[in-house]
Amino acid sequence: VENTICDLKMCRQRGQISVEFRKLVIKHCNDGKSVREIAEIVDRSRSTVHDIIKRFKTNKQVENKLKATHYKIFSDADKRYLLRKVKDNSFNWGRNLVHLPLEIYSGSQLISCKQHF
Known part of the structure; x- marks a missing residue:
């Protein structure tokens, strides 16, 4: 039986939170509910709710950030121009x-x- 590192230790499993869920958390926050109340309503941890609210307040962003492209x-x-020069000569x-x-x-x-x- 092969054991991976996550089987041997308790590893953090970071799941993706849907955009609809984030919008729901922001809606409750705008309605004036506290982080603890929102966490109880949506059945998620307070730190998750707090991170969603913090990211919305600092970046005004609910969706996932796109990956940066290379310069x-x-x-x-x-x-x-290069291809033309190579073909010509x-x-x-x-x-x-x-x-x-x-x-x-x-x-x-x-x-x-x-x-x-």
């Missing part, structure tokens, strides 16, 4: 790409980076 070095136009491009830094104007910025392949 893109090249725009779509820059990518098309594919014989010399691979040889020069390793040794020369690549400079591209992206809007008003000059992007310079050393390519390593």
